[in-house]
Amino acid sequence: MRRLAILTLILTTACAPALTPAPATHVPTLPLPATLAPAAPSPATAAPETEPAPTVQPGGVTDFPNPDSYQWETVADGLERPVDIQNAGDGSGRLFIVEQPGVIRTLANGRLVAEPFLDIRDRVDDSDNEQGLLGLAFHPLFKENGFFYVNYTKRGGDTVIARFHAPLDQNADPDSEVRLLTVKQPFGNHNGGGLAFGPDFYLYIALGDGGSGGDPYGNGQSLKTLLGKILRIDVDNGDPYAIPADNPFGNEIFHYGLRNPWRFSFDPQTRDLWIGDVGQGEWEEIDFLPAGTPGGVNFGWNRFEGMHDYTTGAVPENYRPPLFEYSHNEGCSVTGGYVYRGAMREWQGVYLYGDFCSGKVWGALRTVGAADETAVSTILFETGAQVSSFGVDEVGELYLASLSGSILRLARR
Numbered sequence: 001m002r003r004l005a006i007l008t009l010i011l012t013t014a015c016a017p018a019l020t021p022a023p024a025t026h027v028p029t030l031p032l033p034a035t036l037a038p039a040a041p042s043p044a045t046a047a048p049e050t051e052p053a054p055t056v057q058p059g060g061v062t063d064f065p066n067p068d069s070y071q072w073e074t075v076a077d078g079l080e081r082p083v084d085i086q087n088a089g090d091g092s093g094r095l096f097i098v099e100q101p102g103v104i105r106t107l108a109n110g111r112l113v114a115e116p117f118l119d120i121r122d123r124v125d126d127s128d129n130e131q132g133l134l135g136l137a138f139h140p141l142f143k144e145n146g147f148f149y150v151n152y153t154k155r156g157g158d159t160v161i162a163r164f165h166a167p168l169d170q171n172a173d174p175d176s177e178v179r180l181l182t183v184k185q186p187f188g189n190h191n192g193g194g195l196a197f198g199p200d201f202y203l204y205i206a207l208g209d210g211g212s213g214g215d216p217y218g219n220g221q222s223l224k225t226l227l228g229k230i231l232r233i234d235v236d237n238g239d240p241y242a243i244p245a246d247n248p249f250g251n252e253i254f255h256y257g258l259r260n261p262w263r264f265s266f267d268p269q270t271r272d273l274w275i276g277d278v279g280q281g282e283w284e285e286i287d288f289l290p291a292g293t294p295g296g297v298n299f300g301w302n303r304f305e306g307m308h309d310y311t312t313g314a315v316p317e318n319y320r321p322p323l324f325e326y327s328h329n330e331g332c333s334v335t336g337g338y339v340y341r342g343a344m345r346e347w348q349g350v351y352l353y354g355d356f357c358s359g360k361v362w363g364a365l366r367t368v369g370a371a372d373e374t375a376v377s378t379i380l381f382e383t384g385a386q387v388s389s390f391g392v393d394e395v396g397e398l399y400l401a402s403l404s405g406s407i408l409r410l411a412r413r
């Protein structure tokens with residue numbers, strides 16, 4: 001584990017947009033003790049011959065494309081605080097843009113539709129910067145059942161997870177709301193927001209630690225609250241939902257130890273889970289779980305911020321450190337992204353994520369099959385955007401939202 005952390009730190013601080021390990025001449029410039037330098041050689045050459053050579057995960061490239069050949073082209077603008085981008089998987093080709101004040105807009109045939117898909121501003125509280133309509137997920141059978149789910153803060157600030165209904169190819173009915181879950185929020189910030197259906201068809205819900213600073217109530221490490229967690233519920237059974245039999249604690253909690261997991265996603269090909277967890281004051285982190293990892297993982301907050309002691313320094317039970325971290329020299333608030341699975345072959349398997357404050361966008365690649373899993377991450381783009389979210393369309397092309405009002409798409413120049 002220590003070796004992985006060292007390697008990750010080396011690679012995340014390298015700025016060269018290439019996957020190949022940094023040349024040895026770069027090692028002394030890194031802020032690491034000299035004794036740690038031997039961790040830098042390529043894992044392919046360092047692994048004993050008896051072990052299989054590392055291979056990039058299925059369907060993936062082995063190197064990052066040259067970012068100079070790509071741009072983030074504007075596909076929509078004039079939006080009001082866009083914070084999420086989703087597709088319905090219904091074959092319509094529509095993109096759905098979540099506006100933080102409480103509206104979902106439709107982007108169809110390259111144009112923003114004037115009439116909102118959903119308008120629930122009457123019940124959404126967005127008076128704090130981190131409050132509002134924060135997340136959207138379409139049911140995997142949306143085309144058949146018309147159900148979609150949202151994560152918002154209601155008047156007074158408590159979190160609501162609710163289901164709405166939209167008839168086929170029509171806008172949603174704001175009166176169709178069925179509230180599944182309400183969670184009391186002690187402070188206005190750190191509400192989480194992400195929603196996604198997993199490859200197991202359960203709904204995953206990201207909730208922050210409840211806010212203030214430093215997690216004053218210890219919510220991240222407490223199993224007595226839903227705050228600071230990834231929840232997992234079965235919306236197809238029970239009333240209004242059921243707890244999956246293999247949830248680790250017999251309730252909604254699936255993973256814990258998170259501070260503000262604003263955005264997370266599943267790789268549709270490998271089914272791996274990627275989470276961006278926003279840091280306190282110094283370190284932003286990307287967490288990763290291979291497909292099929294059982295519930296009960298502790299991501300460490302508030303014992304750790306990124307890979308660094310935050311409180312007691314004691315390693316908590318079930319702890320899993322981040323796959324990557326970056327310091328506040330590179331930004332201030334991580335926005336988790338997606339693994340690219342669109343039509344550009346040279347991007348296959350690259351996980352793209354960004355920072356809200358700096359507008360930087362990183363690429364990440366994992367290798368598997370050696371004694372240790374290894375991973376690299378490097379800054380690919382300086383977008384200048386207030387990166388609030390990433391999203392993918394029905395064919396896997398990648399978009400990002402800038403809170404200032406625009407939606408951008410990754411494209412060849």
Ligand SMILES: [Ca+2]
Pocket residue numbers: 257277285299300301304305306321322
């Ligand atoms: Ca953590």
